[in-house]
Amino acid sequence: MNQPLLDPKHLYTHPVTKSDCVSIADDYGYASAEGDGATAASAGDLSVSEANGDSAKSASAGNGATSIARGYAARSSAAGDFAKAHTEDDFSMASVAGDHGSALSSGECSIAMAAGVGCKVQAGERGVFATCYYAPGNVLRILVGYVGENGIKADTPYRIIVDREGNATWREAD
Numbered sequence: 148m149n150q151p152l153l154d155p156k157h158l159y160t161h162p163v164t165k166s167d168c169v170s171i172a173d174d175y176g177y178a179s180a181e182g183d184g185a186t187a188a189s190a191g192d193l194s195v196s197e198a199n200g201d202s203a204k205s206a207s208a209g210n211g212a213t214s215i216a217r218g219y220a221a222r223s224s225a226a227g228d229f230a231k232a233h234t235e236d237d238f239s240m241a242s243v244a245g246d247h248g249s250a251l252s253s254g255e256c257s258i259a260m261a262a263g264v265g266c267k268v269q270a271g272e273r274g275v276f277a278t279c280y281y282a283p284g285n286v287l288r289i290l291v292g293y294v295g296e297n298g299i300k301a302d303t304p305y306r307i308i309v310d311r312e313g314n315a316t317w318r319e320a321d
Contacts, residue, residue, distance in 0.1 A: 174209070183218070192227070207232075210245075223252075228263075237271070250276070253302045267320045269304040270294050276305070283313040290315045 169180045169187050176194040180187040180203070188206045189196035197215045198205040207214035208226045214233070216223035221239040225232040230248040232241040237254040242261070249267040250259040257271040261278035268276035270292075277291040290307050292299045297317075299305070304320040 180205075189214075198223075201236075216241075232259075234259075249304070250278075251304060252276070265306070267304045267306050268292070269302060272301045274301065278307060280307040280309055280315050282309070282315070288315065290317070292317050 169178050174191040174193060176189050176191050178187040178189045179197045181199045183200040184202050185198045185200045186204045187196045187198040190208045192209040193211045194207055194209050195213045196205045196207040199217045201219040203216045203218045203221045205214045205216040205223045210227040211229045212225050212227050213231045214223045214225040217235045219236045219238060221234045221236055223232040223234045224242045226244040228245040228247055230243050230245045232243045232250050234241045234252045235254060238256050239252050239254050240258045241250040241252040243250040244262040246263040247265040248261055248263055250261040251269040252259040252274065254271040255273055257274040259268045259270050259276040261268050264279050264281060266278040268278050270276045272294060274294045275291065277289055279287055279289050282288045292305060294301045299317060305317040306320040307315050308318045309315045
């Protein structure tokens with residue numbers, strides 16, 4: 148990952164070993180952990196959290212926050228409007244809570260869930276994703292996409308499009 152451009156006083160990185168954990172709470176903060184079972188967490192607007200290793204876990208909270216986890220069965224969660232949660236590898240899971248965010252997961256049997264409207268979601272081969280939309284009458288609904296069904300492609304980001312009749316479909320996102 149390209150490290151974000153940050154004011155050095157807000158930058159904190161710390162490589163750790165198996166089962167270690169690192170966290171940071173500051174706007175624009177950066178937390179990084181490496182090794183199997185690594186855990187990283189950040190809190191603050193535009194903060195970044197990154198964990199690398201099998202079963203790695205990463206979490207970020209704050210508007211525009213980013214959480215990234217790489218490794219077999221990795222988990223990534225982000226909360227806040229415009230937040231991003233990304234995972235890479237088989238059996239990984241990404242989740243985001245907040246409007247206009249993205250939950251992007253790649254790898255076989257991956258899962259991406261976005262609890263918000265206007266979100267972008269993606270999953271790998273044999274994966275599944277879901278996000279919310281408003282149906283007619285301002286009724287909140289959830290649409291699920293299954294990779295390999297109804298033209299849904301693996302490792303391709305999607306957004307929900309609702310037509311004038313209120314029918315929701317997936318459309319490839321930018």
